[in-house]
Amino acid sequence: MALSPFHLAIPVYDLPTARSFYGELFGLEEGRSSDHWVDFDFFGHQLVIHEHPKTTSQEAAHTNAVDGHDVPVPHFGVVLGWEEWEALAERLKARGTEFVIEPYVRFKGQVGEQATMFLFDPCGNALEFKAFKDMSQLFAK
Template identity: 85%
Template sequence: MALSPFHLAIPVHDLAAARQFYGETFGLAEGRSSDHWVDFDFYGHQLVIHEHPKTPSQENARTNAVDGHDVPVPHFGIVLEWGEWEALADRLRIRDTQFVIEPYIRFKGEPGEQATMFLLDPCGNALEFKAFADMSQLFAK
């Protein structure tokens, strides 16, 4: 079954820095834009950055403990194919990206074993990128 693309709009207090981050750091194609927002092709999904004052979650990050790490909440991201995830991790390392949680394998040897990494955009929005060696484990308990 094919997935429908999602639409996600997020606040950014520095539109130029966020535009550069999503466009250059990730290499996302830009779609429509105005002086106050920009659409990006986020792996086939529509991500829109909207200029907006800092939000409380951007000012004061919260976390939940998962697998011995402090996972930022809220966050969003994408599940990539394993090779795509590795290529993205390499791309981010080459660009000296500061990770909140460095790329690693989570739940090793357990149901739902996955590669994951967390980082913040220039405006404090938390992103997670993950991959499963076995995609059938996406919702494994």
């Protein structure tokens, strides 16, 4: 399956702190930038953080129940290879990352079994990183 890179622009109310979070915690390479926004290579996709006043969803995330956990909405993220996901989870834990939902495998033994973890960036944007041992299960019902 050939995928096209997506472009996602998100609001951040503290550009220097968000820049450090994405650049240092995840090791994302910077692209173009200005005094008000920064492009990042987000696992092959274009993530842009734009300076913007705090939004309602950044102040208090809404949640929906999924597999017994309160999943923050909205959220964004990326589907990684299983080993890459495991390495990221270990790196984040080693750095003392505060998770909204700790890394775990959900829907065990079911269609769509997946590893997942959720965290917030310093500006309240929710991120999810997930992986499937069987990528053909990505859209399985």
